[in-house]
Amino acid sequence: MKRTILAGILGGLAMFLWSGIAHMALPLGEAGIQQIPNEGALLAAMQTVLPSHGLYMFPNMPAGMTQEQYQTKVTSGPSGLLIYFPKRDFSFGRSLAVEYTTELLMALLVTYLLSTSSAASFGARFGFFALAGLIAAFGTNMSYWNWYGFPSGYSFAYMFTIWMGYVFAGVVAASMKIGGSKMPS
Secondary structure, three states, rough: HHHHHHHHHHHHHHHHHHHHHHOOOOHHHHOOOOOOOHHHHHHHHHHHHOOOOOEEEEOOOOOOOHHHHHHHHOOOOEEEEEEOOOOOOOOOHHHHHHHHHHHHHHHHHHHHHOOOOOOOHHHHHHHHHHHHHHHHHHHHHHHHHHHOOOHHHHHHHHHHHHHHHHHHHHHHHHHHHOOOOOOOO
């Protein structure tokens, strides 16, 4: 069990380091994201129209509107999602800590699952992680791309970033020979 936990911790660290490289050294972190030109007028309008922090969808769908009417409304004008903060208490250090904790937990969970599997060879152990990464990457990102129109560049770059995090964590776990039995090691 100690080796499984160590593999999860090291795998989480590998995921976190890869994520940092993907976002700070490679263009993956900003793929598909654009800056708003002349944002002042838009920001002033948002401050007067939006009541509070939240996730807003537009155009709105008032009560009683049918799906057909809404579809016409969406296809005939602007539509999208907006995450809005009237003022945001942002801490880079806190965000990094949350990111690391998230990746650590993901790596620990998949390492635990791997430890209960019969994957005995390096390739089988690595493949287990790589497949788990594909599931995680597609899980929400394809739905956001499909339903909410997230830009393809953003969606696919983010899916690649997530998947590669699992690939790097998988190299760690596979190298530590986690798996190959029915009981956690």
